[in-house]
Amino acid sequence: MKSTLLWALVILNLLLLGSFLGRVTRENTAHAQPAAAGQRRMGDFLVVSGEVDGASGGVVYILDTSNELLGAMAYDDSRSIIDVMPTIDLKHTFESNTPRR
Numbered sequence: 001m002k003s004t005l006l007w008a009l010v011i012l013n014l015l016l017l018g019s020f021l022g023r024v025t026r027e028n029t030a031h032a033q034p035a036a037a038g039q040r041r042m043g044d045f046l047v048v049s050g051e052v053d054g055a056s057g058g059v060v061y062i063l064d065t066s067n068e069l070l071g072a073m074a075y076d077d078s079r080s081i082i083d084v085m086p087t088i089d090l091k092h093t094f095e096s097n098t099p100r101r
Contacts, residue, residue, distance in 0.1 A: 041066055041067065042066065043064040043065070043066045043067050043069075044064070044065045044066045045062060045063065045064055045065070046062075046063040046065060047060060047061070047062050047063075048060070048061045048063070049061075052074070055074060056076075056077060056078075057074055057075050057076065057077060058074065058075075059072050059073070059074045060072065060073045060074070068089065068090040068091040069087045069088065069089060069090065070087065070088045070090055071084070071085055071086070071087040071088070072084075072085040073085070
């Protein structure tokens with residue numbers, strides 16, 4: 001019984017050693033994937049808390065600086081739900097409001 005357990009542990013350790021050596025010796029290179037059309041990149045977020053007149057609770061504004069999007073969330077105590085504002089495309093908004101020369 002003891003020899004069977006010993007050999008099982010030896011085999012398990014050899015498998016673990018082989019797995020470890022396979023990971024260490026293999027070349028570890030990263031390959032960038034081209035972005036598909038219409039696919040956005042991962043965002044960098046800025047989160048700011050604020051208040052709105054007429055609302056009982058606060059609001060959390062979420063700005064995605066990479067994709068130039070703005071959203072907001074607020075918790076409604078009376079209904080016990082989170083209200084989510086649809087996102088605004090800031091790039092489109094600022095481009096349409098710039099004066100033309």
